Amino acid sequence: MRAEARYRDGDGIIRKVTATAATDHAARQALRNRIKQRSTATGFGAALSPESTVTQLAEAWLEDMQIRLDLAPGTKDTYRRELNSLVLPTFRAFLLREVTVGRVDQFLKRQATISYARAKHSRVVLSLMFGYALRHDAIHRNPVIGTSRLRQPKRAPRALTLDQLERVRHAAATWRTGEHVLGRRPDGQVKDLIEVMVGTSDRIGEALALRACDIDDTVTPMRVTVSGTIVVIKGTGVYRQDYPKTSSSRRTLEVPVFTAEVLRARLALIPGDEPDMLLFRTRHDTPLAPYNVRRTLRSMLAAAGLQDLKVTPHTFRRTAGTVIARATDVKTAADVLGNSPDIAQKHYIEPEQPVPNPVPARHLQALAPRSPESDGQQSETEEP
Known part of the structure; x- marks a missing residue:
């Protein structure tokens, strides 16, 4: 037939x-x-329709994303990971026409009960993916656009006090140094890394990506150029990316004396003339993974009973930004951090507690209650 x-x-x-x-x-x-x-055969996503499943859309979107030149490999890997862990467990079996504004709105609200970050990342991935479906005529509107606005909890950035920083330093210096410690002794890299992050305000990936050629010790103060970051890509591993997180993150900084001393010690450990050698690296001269550094830092703090401080590598960045902002201004701190002033103020600079103004209290004293003696004197002088 x-x-x-x-x-x-x-x-x-x-x-x-x-x-x-x-x-x-x-x-x-x-x-x-x-x-x-x-x-x-006409192109990516051409076979998508309202009857396609979200899983089919996800596959087409990921395939299209891999050929985009405007996204860094780390960004692509983050989107893929968040799609699989946050979005697909709920939506994988739905048809595109079944993914309504109401259904997405309820999903995002449930995610927000877990954390704001989880809901925000879920929303970003869903919006990008359904924007792709919209551009390929598989749907008539992006269901994410009509959802409720996510409300971020108001949390002021928190910096360490000098006393708290000294306690963290002591924990890092004494971690696993006792007489009865089993296994390999710490090599001191995380301890040194703390001083570098405090003295440069670098993100952890930027600090781990520093090379010998990024250090200029011919001038005083020593200068450090932030020109890359460490990324972890599934299937590729840990490697140095030759550009930092944003264009404004590429910067040259003058560092304090205590950081310069640590950097000189790290430079002295580099054999021969190898300008591209990383200052912080594994025994096989490969980049340290940020995840492993965070894990080691948590172990150091737990061993010293400092879990309540809730210190992360970003805490050192906030501490540096706060100190600079209070000594100078927000614009200077933002330049050092490699952010805009708005981002620096919102995420990295701890608000300073204002000193109370004594003048209002003096004026309010006029409202003080009268004593019985003053009431009697007043009544005697009143007209009958």
Whole structure:
């Protein structure tokens, strides 16, 4: 049997498509499959429709994302990871037409009960993915756009006091140094890394990406150039990316004396003339993974009973930004951090507690209650 149809191809031209099979039903099915193959061949996402599943959309979106040149490999890996861990567990079996504004809104609200960050990342991935479906005519509107606004909890940035910083330093210096410690002794890299992050305000990835050629010890104060970051990509591993997180993150900083001393000690450990050698590295001269550094820092703090401080590598960045802002201004701190003043103020600079103004209290004293003696004197002078 033979089945045929006139089909408009992706180039807009109508062509006849035919298929043959033993029965009429089989011929019609073969014709449908052939038309589907022709639509798939016109490009990424061309076969998507309201009847496609979210899983099919996810596959097409990820494939398209891999060929985009405007996204860093780390960003692509983050989107893939968050899609699989946050979005697909809920939406993988839904058809695109079933993913409504209300359904997405309820999903994001449930995510927000866990954490604001989880809801925010889920929203970003869903919006990008359904924006892709919209551009390929698989849906008529992006269901994420009509959802409720996410409200970020107000949390002021928290910096360490000098006393707290000294306690963290002591914990790092004494971690696993006792007489009865089993296993390999610490190599001191995390202890040194703390001084570098405090003295440069670097993100952890930026500090781990510092090379010998990024240090200029021919001037005083020593200068450090932030020119890259450490990223972890599934299937690729840990490697140095030759540019930092943003364009404003590329900067040259003058560092304090205590940081310069640590950097000189790290430089002295580099064998021969190897300008591209990382200052912080594994025994195999490969980059240290930020995750492993964070884990070691947590172990140091736990061993010293400092878990309540809730110190992360970003805490050192906030501490540096806060000190600079209070000594100078927000604009200077933002330049050192490699952020805009608004971002620096919102995320990195701890608000300073204002000194109370004594003048209002003096004026309010006029509202003090009268004593019995003053009431009696007042009554004696009143007119009958």
